Amino acid sequence: MTPLDPGTKTQILDVAERLFAEQGFAATSLRALTAAAGVNLAAVNYHFGTKEALLVAVFERRLRPLNERRLAGVDALMREADAAGRAPSLEGLLDTLFRPVLEMAGEPGGDSCAKLFARVHLETEAEALESMFLAQFCAVRDRIMPALLRALPDLPEHELIWRLHFAIGALAHTMQSTIRLQWLARGKAMTTDREATLRRLVGFCAAGMRAPASKEDR
Amino acid sequence: MTPLDPGTKTQILDVAERLFAEQGFAATSLRALTAAAGVNLAAVNYHFGTKEALLVAVFERRLRPLNERRLAGVDALMREADAAGRAPSLEGLLDTLFRPVLEMAGEPGGDSCAKLFARVHLETEAEALESMFLAQFCAVRDRIMPALLRALPDLPEHELIWRLHFAIGALAHTMQSTIRLQWLARGKAMTTDREATLRRLVGFCAAGMRAPASKEDR
DNA sequence: GTCTATACGATGATAGAC
DNA sequence: GTCTATCATCGTATAGAC
The missing domain is CATH 1.10.10.60 (Homeodomain-like)
Structure with a gap:
């Protein structure tokens, strides 16, 4: 070789x-x-x-460096925040979580992989894929959850978990393809510029995560 | 027969x-x-x-009554709002959009379909499925977009389209399965009560949709 | 260790008899 | 409408050459 x-x-x-x-x-x-x-x-x-194991390997090759970038991003934000003696910025943390995914779509070959990311779920039998995905995201979750809890000190942890779940859904749906978005827009031209998409996604999720918890859930 | x-x-x-x-x-x-x-x-x-056409038929049978409930809900909210001379409530519209999907999971046989239904949002492989889905949602989109524009009069339409896109992603990810949520919670018990889930989902998305648009996008 | 040729059982789809 | 019989193709397994 x-x-x-x-x-x-x-x-x-x-x-x-x-x-x-x-x-x-x-x-x-x-x-x-x-x-x-x-x-x-x-x-x-x-x-x-097997063929399915090949699919897992395809994903894993892209996912590993992607999550390393996420970890490095969270660490950098936390160091900054600690040095300044304040909590990390929610927008910064969300940007760190989302950006590597959107950036992957711009890399050579990554655009193919990004499309695949979204279409994994129809086949229930792809359990190996699901567990690999969760295992890869494990380190990110353990690093970003404490950071988010510091950025949102008034939010109970179980509420944060739900909202991170929603945010990841918004990201996944955005990555899947622009076809549904274009259709939703009924022919109206939509900018799909990466930075603008990131800004909108971060803005939406940050506002959603900052919403006061309903009194039934507090 | x-x-x-x-x-x-x-x-x-x-x-x-x-x-x-x-x-x-x-x-x-x-x-x-x-x-x-x-x-x-x-x-x-x-x-x-074909086998794929059978899959489409399975979905279509559940989707039609579901979207009829959505249309009826939007109409009811708009009649109320018009009668009172005010804009419809954003939370009410989002509830109308989300509730039939969560309720389907409680119907006999619907729980099976709900699992599959959520995966459609993430799956683009079956093109016939995608086009059926879009066709079914077409009437809902045309009815709910003007209502949302009235509920959010300060938001430019293209911003609303993006945010509805994000909201649908949060819904889809929530429906897909509770497995990822449980994993995200690292063993912490999470309530998956339907009304509580709906309340959280509506609260998150309503706050996200109300976020002031960034000045670059206005 | 790598790679090749080949064979096996199961699958989705189809044609034609009834 | 329903059935049986049949087809091309699929993922997988293995024996053996380099």
Whole structure:
């Protein structure tokens, strides 16, 4: 395996990422995939075990650096806040949580993966995918929850959990595709500039998270 | 077809709704499905054309009455508001948009469909599904957008579209499953009572939609 | 360790008899 | 409308060559 020869495993990952995003997971046969990658059919099962495990590997390769960026972002915000003797900014924390996801869509190959991120959920049997996803997000959750609790000191923890859940839903729906948004707009032109989208998403979620808790839930 | 004999088509729909939700779409074979329904294998292709078209039919059967309830709700709120000479309440409109979805999960058979229904928002693989969904939601969009614009008179329309997009994402993510929420809570017990969930969802989204637009986007 | 050729069981879809 | 029979194709497994 030289720098010029990416190796069978990497080649499969690259082609799989593209084809899964273009045609969908179920619609992409291993025969078409391996033919496009110039490798043997059995190579997938040799290197990854099953087709589903290949899908997990495709995601994991993108998810790991993405979550590392999130962790570094939260740490930086917390250091700043500690140095200044104040709580971290809610908007800053949300930006740190969302930005790496939107930025991935701008990377070469990442746009394919971003599309896939959203379409994972139809197949219940993809349990390995769900657990990998949760495991990857585990460190982020443990780092960002205390930070959010400091940014929102008046919010009970169980309320924060619900609202983070809602915020992640807004992010996921935004990432999925612009098709629904365009349709929602009924032909009206919508700017899909990354920074503007991020600003709107952060603004919406920050306001939602700051809402006073209803007295029944306090 | 008598009241006691639901007919082959209905029988297939009922069993498909249950099995797709229990095992997933890809994992449910037409052979197992037709065996469980007590009909012949070829009956699915005769009545629905393809397996994917059967999935679309399963959704459509639940979606139609759901969206009718939404339309009736928006109309009722607008009549009230017009009679009182004021704008409709944002919280009321959001409740009308969300409630039928959460209520479907409490209906017999609806809980199965609710699991699948939520996944539609995150799935773009089945194009027929997407277009059916958009067509069904079309009337709701055309009725609720003017109402929301009246409830939020200071918000530019393109900002409202973005925020409705975010709100639908929060709803979809909430419906998808409670598994991620439980995981987010790290074992902390979370109430998943329907009214409390609705109250939290409406509160979060209402606050998000009321946020002042950033000056770059105004 | 890697890779290849090949075979196996199951799947979605279809044609034609009744 | 319903059935049986049949087809191409799928994911997977394995034996054996380099």
